[in-house]
Amino acid sequence: AQSVTQPDIHITVSEGASLELRCNYSYGATPYLFWYVQSPGQGLQLLLKYFSGDTLVQGIKGFEAEFKRSQSSFNLRKPSVHWSDAAEYFCAVGVAGGTSYGKLTFGQGTILTVHP
Amino acid sequence: DAGITQSPRHKVTETGTPVTLRCHQTENHRYMYWYRQDPGHGLRLIHYSYGVKDTDKGEVSDGYSVSRSKTEDFLLTLESATSSQTSVYFCAISAGTPYTYEQYFGPGTRLTVT
Numbered sequence: 001a002q003s004v005t006q007p008d009i010h011i012t013v014s015e016g017a018s019l020e021l022r023c024n025y026s027y028g029a030t031p032y033l034f035w036y037v038q039s040p041g042q043g044l045q046l047l048l049k050y051f052s053g054d055t056l057v058q059g060i061k062g063f064e065a066e067f068k069r070s071q072s073s074f075n076l077r078k079p080s081v082h083w084s085d086a087a088e089y090f091c092a093v094g095v096a097g098g099t100s101y102g103k104l105t106f107g108q109g110t111i112l113t114v115h116p
Numbered sequence: 117d118a119g120i121t122q123s124p125r126h127k128v129t130e131t132g133t134p135v136t137l138r139c140h141q142t143e144n145h146r147y148m149y150w151y152r153q154d155p156g157h158g159l160r161l162i163h164y165s166y167g168v169k170d171t172d173k174g175e176v177s178d179g180y181s182v183s184r185s186k187t188e189d190f191l192l193t194l195e196s197a198t199s200s201q202t203s204v205y206f207c208a209i210s211a212g213t214p215y216t217y218e219q220y221f222g223p224g225t226r227l228t229v230t
Contacts (some may be wrong), residue, residue, distance in 0.1 A: 009156075032217065034218060034219075036221075042223070042224075043206060043221040043222055043223045043224050044159075044206070044208075044221040045221075046218055046219075046220065049218050090158060090159065092219075094217050094218075100217070101147055101164060101166045101172070101210075102147045102149075102210035102217035102219065103149070103161060103164060103174075103217075104161075104217070104219055106158040106159040106160075107158055108156060108157060108158045109158050
């Protein structure tokens with residue numbers, strides 16, 4: 001079965017600083033990978049996704065993520081963080097194929113705090 | 117916006133009472149999911165559905181049942197609520213191509229069991 005680890009429970013950065021949130025997955029084949037963001041009291045919003053092809057994917061709100069098969073990682077990055085980026089971020093992995101029924105496995109989440 | 121609504125949005129109930137949460141979608145998606153979100157655990161899958169009357173268990177299904185009698189509605193029932201079921205519950209649908217799934221979430225239901 002697949003699994004996802006987000007090693008950092010809580011990260012604090014200053015506004016304008018760069019950001020990298022880590023995600024490591026465990027799965028035998030090529031996974032489908034996602035990053036979601038959740039603002040306080042809200043549902044989850046899809047930031048970006050990786051299915052195949054270019055390993056550097058661009059998402060909404062200026063985020064990008066890079067798939068590194070050799071490291072089983074899918075880290076999320078942003079060059080300059082804005083105060084509005086403060087939220088909780090979730091990495092998720094999906095399994096290919098019709099019998100997976102589209103199920104995703106989520107990491108535990110990383111809470112991002114942004115200092116002015 | 118994937119056209120997903122959840123009701124109620126907030127509920128307080130007593131231990132031992134049955135509770136039903138409703139998820140409604142307007143875009144005819146085949147796959148639907150119920151998750152619970154608890155601090156430190158991320159989202160955990162309770163049950164999912166791959167069609168009308170077709171449902172299966174997720175990783176934390178004990179104490180929960182589901183029903184899907186029509187495409188647009190997916191109901192989650194706590195048969196006899198316990199304090200450990202205090203949580204935020206999210207419904208999701210799966211969109212995308214047949215073999216590359218991305219999920220879209222409803223706004224959530226905050227359930228408190230006293």
